[in-house]
Amino acid sequence: xxxxxxGGACGSVACLAAATALSLxxxxxxxxxxxxxxxxxxxGKARKAPPYAxxxxxxxxxxxxxxxxxxxxxxxxxxxxxxxxxxxxFARRTETDTVEVSARFVNCTGRPLGxxxxxxxxxxxxxxxxxASAWQRVIIQPYATGVYRERSMKxxxxxxxxxxxxxx
Amino acid sequence: xKAMTRKIVVLAAALGxxxxxxxxxxxxxxxxxxxxxxxxxxx
Numbered sequence: 001x002x003x004x005x006x007g008g009a010c011g012s013v014a015c016l017a018a019a020t021a022l023s024l025x026x027x028x029x030x031x032x033x034x035x036x037x038x039x040x041x042x043x044g045k046a047r048k049a050p051p052y053a054x055x056x057x058x059x060x061x062x063x064x065x066x067x068x069x070x071x072x073x074x075x076x077x078x079x080x081x082x083x084x085x086x087x088x089x090f091a092r093r094t095e096t097d098t099v100e101v102s103a104r105f106v107n108c109t110g111r112p113l114g115x116x117x118x119x120x121x122x123x124x125x126x127x128x129x130x131x132a133s134a135w136q137r138v139i140i141q142p143y144a145t146g147v148y149r150e151r152s153m154k155x156x157x158x159x160x161x162x163x164x165x166x167x168x
Numbered sequence: 169x170k171a172m173t174r175k176i177v178v179l180a181a182a183l184g185x186x187x188x189x190x191x192x193x194x195x196x197x198x199x200x201x202x203x204x205x206x207x208x209x210x211x
Contacts, residue, residue, distance in 0.1 A: 091201055093205075
C-alpha cells in the first residue's frame with residue numbers, strides 16, 4: 001500500500017529508494033508468520049495502540065475516565081499489560097442465538113502465567129442484560145497461547161460485550 | 169530551482185502519507201469481534 005502511494009506520487013529513482021527504505025523500516029501489518037523460533041512480543045506497541053472507533057463505556061462526566069471499548073478486552077491490571085497480549089477476539093451467535101465470545105491471549109513472559117477473565121453482556125443501549133460471568137482462570141505457558149471462552153445467557157438482545165482480564 | 173522545490177515537497181508529502189498509512193491512524197474495528205445480529209453466523 002505504502003509503496004503504491006509513493007510510486008504513484010513521485011515516480012523518480014530517489015522516491016523509489018525512499019519507498020523501499022520505508023517499507024523495510026515499517027513492514028506491512030500482514031507480515032508472514034515466522035516458524036521455528038520463539039515468539040517475541042512488543043507489549044509497548046500494544047499499549048500505545050489508539051482506541052477503537054466503536055462503542056465504548058464513558059463516564060457521566062466528560063473525560064473523567066478512560067473510555068472502555070466494547071466488543072474488546074479490558075485489562076484491569078497494569079502489570080498484566082506488559083505480560084499478556086490479545087492475539088484474537090471472536091464473537092459468534094450460537095444455534096440458540098446466545099452469544100459466544102472467545103479471546104486468545106499470548107503469554108509474553110518466560111514463566112507460566114495465570115490470568116482471570118470474565119465477560120459482561122449488554123444490549124444496544126449498553127444496558128447490562130445479565131450479571132457479569134464468574135471469573136474464569138486461564139493458565140498460559142511461556143510464550144504460548146491460551147484461550148478464554150464464555151457464553152451469554154440472554155439471546156437476541158445481546159449487542160455488546162466486554163471481556164475483563166486480571167492477574168491472579 | 170522551483171521544480172526541485174516542488175519535487176521535495178511532493179516527496180515529503182508522499183513520505184508523510186505513507187508513514188501515516190503504515191504506522192498511524194485509527195484502528196479499524198475487527199469484524200470478527202463484533203456481535204452478529206440474531207439469526208446470523210450460527211456455527
